[in-house]
Amino acid sequence: MFTKVKGTYDLLPKDAKKLSHIENYLKEVASLYGYQEIRVPILASSDLIHRSTGESSDIVSKETYDFIDRGDRPMTLRPEGTAPVIRAIIENKMYANYPLPLKLFYYGDMFRYERPQKGRFREFRQFGVEVVGTNSPYMDAEVITLASTIFNSLRINNYYVRLNTLGDDESRTNYRNALKEYFKDKLDSLCADCKRRYETNPLRILDCKADKDNEVLLNAPKISDYLSDNSKAEFELVKSYLDTLKIPYVIDEQLVRGLDYYTNTIFEFVLKDNTLGQSGTICAGGRYNKLTKDLDGPELGSIGFAFGLERLMEIIDERVDYSHKLFCQLIPIGLNAKINMIKLMQILRVSGFSCDMNYEANSLKGHFKSSENNNVRFILIQGDEELATHSIKIKDKIQNTEEIISEEDLMDYMIKRLRCSNKSCENCEGDCGNEN
RNA sequence: GCGGCUAUGGCGAAGAUGGUUAACGCACCGGAUUGUGGCUCCGGCACUCAAGGGUUCGAAUCUCUUUAGUCGCCCCA
Numbered sequence: 001m002f003t004k005v006k007g008t009y010d011l012l013p014k015d016a017k018k019l020s021h022i023e024n025y026l027k028e029v030a031s032l033y034g035y036q037e038i039r040v041p042i043l044a045s046s047d048l049i050h051r052s053t054g055e056s057s058d059i060v061s062k063e064t065y066d067f068i069d070r071g072d073r074p075m076t077l078r079p080e081g082t083a084p085v086i087r088a089i090i091e092n093k094m095y096a097n098y099p100l101p102l103k104l105f106y107y108g109d110m111f112r113y114e115r116p117q118k119g120r121f122r123e124f125r126q127f128g129v130e131v132v133g134t135n136s137p138y139m140d141a142e143v144i145t146l147a148s149t150i151f152n153s154l155r156i157n158n159y160y161v162r163l164n165t166l167g168d169d170e171s172r173t174n175y176r177n178a179l180k181e182y183f184k185d186k187l188d189s190l191c192a193d194c195k196r197r198y199e200t201n202p203l204r205i206l207d208c209k210a211d212k213d214n215e216v217l218l219n220a221p222k223i224s225d226y227l228s229d230n231s232k233a234e235f236e237l238v239k240s241y242l243d244t245l246k247i248p249y250v251i252d253e254q255l256v257r258g259l260d261y262y263t264n265t266i267f268e269f270v271l272k273d274n275t276l277g278q279s280g281t282i283c284a285g286g287r288y289n290k291l292t293k294d295l296d297g298p299e300l301g302s303i304g305f306a307f308g309l310e311r312l313m314e315i316i317d318e319r320v321d322y323s324h325k326l327f328c329q330l331i332p333i334g335l336n337a338k339i340n341m342i343k344l345m346q347i348l349r350v351s352g353f354s355c356d357m358n359y360e361a362n363s364l365k366g367h368f369k370s371s372e373n374n375n376v377r378f379i380l381i382q383g384d385e386e387l388a389t390h391s392i393k394i395k396d397k398i399q400n401t402e403e404i405i406s407e408e409d410l411m412d413y414m415i416k417r418l419r420c421s422n423k424s425c426e427n428c429e430g431d432c433g434n435e436n
Numbered sequence: 437g438c439g440g441c442u443a444u445g446g447c448g449a450a451g452a453u454g455g456u457u458a459a460c461g462c463a464c465c466g467g468a469u470u471g472u473g474g475c476u477c478c479g480g481c482a483c484u485c486a487a488g489g490g491u492u493c494g495a496a497u498c499u500c501u502u503u504a505g506u507c508g509c510c511c512c513a
Binding site: 057059062063079080112114116118119124126127128193259268281282283284305309312334363366368372379395 | 470474507510511513
């Protein structure tokens with residue numbers, strides 16, 4: 001037997017329905033904020049992914065799906081959505097052909113070679129947005145507000161936003177130097193990973209989990225002391241906007257994020273409880289003002305975030321019923337009725353009534369069983385008796401009635417029943433055609 | 437890359453200290469009930485316990501290896 005590849009999963013009908021539902025929902029909310037959809041390839045040149053995400057990042061150094069294609073080109077399955085979207089913007093010169101800022105959303109499969117666990121897969125799905133072509137700190141706040149609205153409207157309330165700023169170039173350079181200076185003679189007390197990070201990306205030392213209680217780390221210089229006046233003012237504006245809208249956030253100066261392209265504002269949405277374990281981050285993002293230029297485009301201030309859809313699936317509490325439902329079941333008795341009902345079924349289907357027939361059942365029992373599985377409201381039965389008079393026996397499972405009507409009255413009959421399903425309706429006992 | 441736990445019919449699962457017919461529930465199939473199902477009753481459904489090796493008179497039970505799943509660490513959405 002073939003089994004699915006490690007870290008992948010099948011979405012069976014019920015869950016597939018749930019995921020489409022969530023995706024449609026996210027699309028709708030994003031469009032309320034003025035975002036348009038963009039679709040970009042899953043397959044990308046290794047160069048794009050490696051350069052954008054950062055050679056020193058864990059994702060690129062040990063988690064990408066890299067391979068050489070039949071034309072000897074190094075390829076990578078995208079591990080995140082930002083780089084391919086930015087590439088598309090630059091390649092299609094969208095920054096010139098569309099009004100700025102570009103406000104785009106995307107969703108689709110991402111690939112990371114990790115050990116699978118709860119809320120983490122090798123092939124997984126993200127929904128994200130990217131705003132390109134603005135430096136306004138108001139946009140930082142708007143993007144965070146959008147993410148927050150998504151949470152609220154999915155009735156997820158037990159989250160908060162971790163917020164920090166990495167500052168502009170100048171701030172970051174000064175801070176990096178300060179960190180290097182500070183850690184220079186303290187390297188021995190850091191873990192092996194941090195010793196490496198000291199060379200490649202000293203900021204990453206700050207959110208090291210192994211050293212998180214290390215005094216050396218707790219006493220390290222803080223980014224807030226190295227922010228330029230401009231960066232400081234921008235960050236204040238972001239915070240005040242969030243205050244105005246009462247978005248709950250906490251400033252966390254240890255927050256750094258693992259992708260190398262981030263600048264200025266960065267944030268994470270995390271759950272207050274442990275329903276998702278330590279991987280409680282469902283949404284994260286930030287500014288990346290240098291990325292467009294690093295990818296050979298013009299310099300464009302940009303910000304975005306991504307949601308992990310599996311994690312969202314895991315935590316949402318929806319009362320929606322995703323089970324399979326059809327409108328009616330057709331039950332023919334005898335060959336003549338079967339042929340007649342096949343014609344009838346096609347008419348019903350193209351008229352918008354979902355329905356089905358069990359072609360193989362030899363007994364009434366089998367047919368009725370199918371009607372249970374299909375969760376139908378109406379059961380239509382036709383045998384030689386009904387056929388002779390062009391009529392049909394119809395059972396309404398909600399109102400629990402059974403009567404014989406003529407074939408041509410069938411659709412009107414069902415539509416009326418649909419409108420009023422109130423058994424104790426005084427006007428009609430369920431037949432008046434009024435909405436309840 | 438590292439660590440914990442798990443692996444019994446289509447599914448969920450019982451199976452102290454190894455002992456010889458592998459519970460039970462659900463699903464499914466057949467019948468009571470061949471133009472009316474859902475309830476009920478009766479009957480059927482694992483020469484086999486992830487795979488391979490070892491210990492033993494005897495292994496689903498002990499041991500080793502492998503594989504898979506799952507959870508956690510690192511990291512990330």
